[in-house]
Amino acid sequence: MKIALISILFLFVLVVGLPYSLRQEDSVSSAVQTYLSLSLRLIGFLLALLTVFLSRSVSDEIANKQILMLMAKPLPRWQFVVGKFLGIVLINTSLLCVSGIGLYTGAKLLARMTPRDEFDAFRIKEEVLTARHAIEVSTPDFTATANDFFQRRLDSGGYSNVIDLIEVNEKQRIAKEIATQWRTILPMQIRTLEFDNVRCERSPDQTIQMKYKPTVWRYPPDEILRCLWVVGNPDKGTPVYYIERRDIIGRFHTFSVPADAVAPDHTLTAQFVNQNPYKGEPQYRNTVSFLPDEPTQALFTVGTFGGNLFRLLMLVACRLVVLTAFAVFMTCLFSFPVACLISFTFLATATMAGYLEDSVLYFDQEGADGIFRMVVGNVYRVAFLIIPRFSRYDGTDLFVDGRNVTLRWVLQGIGVLVVIYSSFIMTAACVMFQRREVSETSV
Amino acid sequence: MKEQQIPVVQTAGLTKIFKDFWRRDRVAAVNDLNLEVRPGQVFGLLGPNGSGKSTTIKMLLGLLYPTRGRIAIFGRPPTDVAVKERIGFLPEESYLYRFLNARETLDLYGRLFRLPAQLREDRIEKLLDMVGLGTEGKRRVGEYSKGMARRIGLAQALINDPEFLILDEPTAGMDPIGMRQIKNVIRELADRGKTILLSSHLLADVEDVCDRVCILYGGRERSSGTIDELLQQDDRTQITTEKLSESTIERVRLFLETKEKKKVIDIAPPTDRLEAVFMRTVEQAQAANIATAGATTGGDLPDFIGTSEPADVIGALVSAADHEIHTHPTEPVAANTIDQKDDASRRKLLAGLTDQPTPGTIDTAPKPKPEVRDKPRSAPVADRSVIDSLLKQDEGNDVE
Numbered sequence: 149m150k151i152a153l154i155s156i157l158f159l160f161v162l163v164v165g166l167p168y169s170l171r172q173e174d175s176v177s178s179a180v181q182t183y184l185s186l187s188l189r190l191i192g193f194l195l196a197l198l199t200v201f202l203s204r205s206v207s208d209e210i211a212n213k214q215i216l217m218l219m220a221k222p223l224p225r226w227q228f229v230v231g232k233f234l235g236i237v238l239i240n241t242s243l244l245c246v247s248g249i250g251l252y253t254g255a256k257l258l259a260r261m262t263p264r265d266e267f268d269a270f271r272i273k274e275e276v277l278t279a280r281h282a283i284e285v286s287t288p289d290f291t292a293t294a295n296d297f298f299q300r301r302l303d304s305g306g307y308s309n310v311i312d313l314i315e316v317n318e319k320q321r322i323a324k325e326i327a328t329q330w331r332t333i334l335p336m337q338i339r340t341l342e343f344d345n346v347r348c349e350r351s352p353d354q355t356i357q358m359k360y361k362p363t364v365w366r367y368p369p370d371e372i373l374r375c376l377w378v379v380g381n382p383d384k385g386t387p388v389y390y391i392e393r394r395d396i397i398g399r400f401h402t403f404s405v406p407a408d409a410v411a412p413d414h415t416l417t418a419q420f421v422n423q424n425p426y427k428g429e430p431q432y433r434n435t436v437s438f439l440p441d442e443p444t445q446a447l448f449t450v451g452t453f454g455g456n457l458f459r460l461l462m463l464v465a466c467r468l469v470v471l472t473a474f475a476v477f478m479t480c481l482f483s484f485p486v487a488c489l490i491s492f493t494f495l496a497t498a499t500m501a502g503y504l505e506d507s508v509l510y511f512d513q514e515g516a517d518g519i520f521r522m523v524v525g526n527v528y529r530v531a532f533l534i535i536p537r538f539s540r541y542d543g544t545d546l547f548v549d550g551r552n553v554t555l556r557w558v559l560q561g562i563g564v565l566v567v568i569y570s571s572f573i574m575t576a577a578c579v580m581f582q583r584r585e586v587s588e589t590s591v
Numbered sequence: 592m593k594e595q596q597i598p599v600v601q602t603a604g605l606t607k608i609f610k611d612f613w614r615r616d617r618v619a620a621v622n623d624l625n626l627e628v629r630p631g632q633v634f635g636l637l638g639p640n641g642s643g644k645s646t647t648i649k650m651l652l653g654l655l656y657p658t659r660g661r662i663a664i665f666g667r668p669p670t671d672v673a674v675k676e677r678i679g680f681l682p683e684e685s686y687l688y689r690f691l692n693a694r695e696t697l698d699l700y701g702r703l704f705r706l707p708a709q710l711r712e713d714r715i716e717k718l719l720d721m722v723g724l725g726t727e728g729k730r731r732v733g734e735y736s737k738g739m740a741r742r743i744g745l746a747q748a749l750i751n752d753p754e755f756l757i758l759d760e761p762t763a764g765m766d767p768i769g770m771r772q773i774k775n776v777i778r779e780l781a782d783r784g785k786t787i788l789l790s791s792h793l794l795a796d797v798e799d800v801c802d803r804v805c806i807l808y809g810g811r812e813r814s815s816g817t818i819d820e821l822l823q824q825d826d827r828t829q830i831t832t833e834k835l836s837e838s839t840i841e842r843v844r845l846f847l848e849t850k851e852k853k854k855v856i857d858i859a860p861p862t863d864r865l866e867a868v869f870m871r872t873v874e875q876a877q878a879a880n881i882a883t884a885g886a887t888t889g890g891d892l893p894d895f896i897g898t899s900e901p902a903d904v905i906g907a908l909v910s911a912a913d914h915e916i917h918t919h920p921t922e923p924v925a926a927n928t929i930d931q932k933d934d935a936s937r938r939k940l941l942a943g944l945t946d947q948p949t950p951g952t953i954d955t956a957p958k959p960k961p962e963v964r965d966k967p968r969s970a971p972v973a974d975r976s977v978i979d980s981l982l983k984q985d986e987g988n989d990v991e
Contacts, residue, residue, distance in 0.1 A: 212686060217680065217744075220652045220675060
């Protein structure tokens with residue numbers, strides 16, 4: 149009870165206090181973003197902590213023997229376990245609601261501070277306190293070209309001195325190489341980028357944002373890339389917008405265009421012109437490239453900030469439900485210190501599962517040989533089968549970036565985390581608790 | 592009717608072996624125990640600490656699982672949830688939720704039996720009155736003394752009007768008023784046809800209330816039978832009279848030793864049992880309205896329990912018994928018996944309190960100091976005719 153009260157107090161201090169500490173940020177939009185990011189992470193962490201501590205109620209009742217009186221009553225054991233689980237879920241949910249409301253209010257209040265400039269004001273509204281859907285640029289299919297290239301090289305005897313030629317791998321390698329070339333734009337060259345399925349409202353009052361991160365092979369003296377974007381497709385009857393840009397190289401940049409640039413078939417065409425559009429400034433002739441894991445995106449608003457926050461917190465709730473089930477399971481079997489340690493290990497592993505998996509896979513390919521590698525690799529493989537990957541259901545980064553947390557994602561989270569994982573863990577907990585002797589083994 | 596034939600508890604070859612971390616046998620807490628408790632019996636499980644009483648009870652409730660052997664409660668396995676509707680259980684300590692008050696505690700347990708709200712309310716009121724916590728119902732249980740917690744424990748065991756009551760050391764931590772009360776309640780419950788299984792290492796508890804006793808030691812049954820079978824001493828006779836003069840006592844002794852050739856073991860004025868003295872003192876204080884933060888005496892067993900029997904008859908019986916104890920405290924409560932089987936600590940305590948020199952005490956038998964106790968259940972009536980005739984004979988023969 150005291151733990152819950154302290155947590156609520158802490159959440160309150162956090163939600164109310166943080167905005168004031170963030171005033172020194174250089175722009176209001178980044179202050180709001182920092183606030184959202186920090187408070188969301190802290191809420192998640194605090195509620196996870198609270199969940200594990202609340203699960204103590206089970207092991208305490210066994211240790212303090214109140215369970216003896218309960219289990220002498222006509223109360224099926226599974227009801228005791230499920231009751232404890234539902235109780236903690238209820239507390240978590242209500243705390244999440246309260247902190248959600250606080251977070252929303254905090255962010256809205258913070259956003260009412262005087263913005264630094266017009267750009268800052270626009271960012272708050274269109275890029276932070278919103279829910280945007282992102283469409284990545286569709287990379288053309290280079291398979292046919294690669295096959296063609298491979299065939300010609302084979303015919304011309306280009307592979308005559310290659311001993312163990314695997315056709316599939318070689319074709320893939322060629323396709324990758326062509327794609328890299330496609331992402332590279334030489335000086336004075338134009339690259340046409342296509343976005344499909346841009347299902348936004350095609351009105352000149354609405355905006356679409358283009359987000360991209362340019363890299364160059366050789367930096368200009370001032371490290372600024374000057375380029376031109378041409379958005380719109382006159383062939384499909386849309387207006388064409390010319391946007392001249394001066395961008396710092398190696399960072400993400402966003403610009404907005406009116407949404408009527410999208411064609412009626414929900415495609416959007418944008419052309420990147422690697423040429424300085426500003427008169428009187430020198431042409432540095434940079435070779436620009438866009439990296440494959442940071443593709444150019446078209447973003448458009450699909451929902452409100454409040455709705456997005458709600459969906460994000462639903463995902464947090466899903467993760468907490470799994471943790472609750474696991475913590476209750478452990479306290480059904482072990483004393484609190486043991487159960488607490490195992491639960492936190494579970495939480496850490498589930499949170500870092502993606503990172504751990506990558507490391508283990510890398511380790512498997514490149515690392516040490518022999519028994520050790522086999523044992524560690526297989527232990528982790530089994531662990532990854534059992535442990536849910538919380539990072540797959542963590543939308544905080546996207547949310548802070550004003551990106552939409554989709555309903556589909558939330559439903560997927562409920563399905564996988566609540567329906568599959570939690571019910572499996574709870575079933576195991578009920579079965580094990582049924583088999584357990586609830587009394588201390590004393591004579 | 593058919594239900595009556597089924598024993599309330601039946602165990603066959605019940606064995607519980609506690610194991611250590613490596614699953615090796617550590618200790619056999621209960622070993623090949625065969626119990627049978629019939630409906631309506633007050634069955635006492637007796638034994639020193641660690642003799643397997645609590646382990647047996649926990650197995651009967653499905654809190655521990657037997658290593659070997661079988662258990663049937665009302666003919667069903669103890670893990671059957673439905674069976675627990677008919678059981679009331681008082682564990683060896685009351686493990687209550689500290690943050691609930693007495694009323695909420697009883698309400699919680701009432702809810703677990705799915706009792707309707709009105710019935711719960713009614714029973715809680717009556718039970719709190721019964722255990723003497725009617726005025727303390729709003730206090731958090733965490734603030735209660737051990738004895739008060741025990742009373743709540745008893746109340747919760749009765750909330751479902753159980754057919755079968757399991758009491759694990761019911762008088763532990765109780766003050767003598769509470770002890771007396773619990774014993775009264777047990778007797779009354781037995782009169783109302785309840786079956787009771789009682790575990791204790793306090794022999795007085797068991798002796799006062801049980802019909803049948805099983806003595807455990809080292810997890811095995813060592814002795815069992817009815818109280819009368821176990822207690823009867825065929826080689827002694829006891830006589831109780833009004834106060835006699837020293838010379839008369841000497842004459843009686845002489846007569847017995849010369850004429851009857853019988854050894855006189857003890858002649859002494861009957862002393863009050865400490866319990867009776869204590870009860871009297873407390874009652875006087877209560878009559879004077881002296882304030883206490885603790886439990887008050889409490890009332891009778893609520894009439895919802897075992898309503899098949901007319902409650903007023905039992906109430907009258909119990910209050911009559913109380914009346915006898917409370918209103919004539921200076922008179923012998925019942926016949927005094929020599930009991931050398933009582934446990935050492937109790938003997939020592941009583942000896943300390945009764946050791947003051949009293950006129951007319953002649954000890955011809957060696958120590959241990961005989962102990963005086965009341966025994967209301969089987970109180971023999973003092974037969975004055977024997978001693979009258981002795982005295983007459985004496986006068987006639989004129990020994991002096």
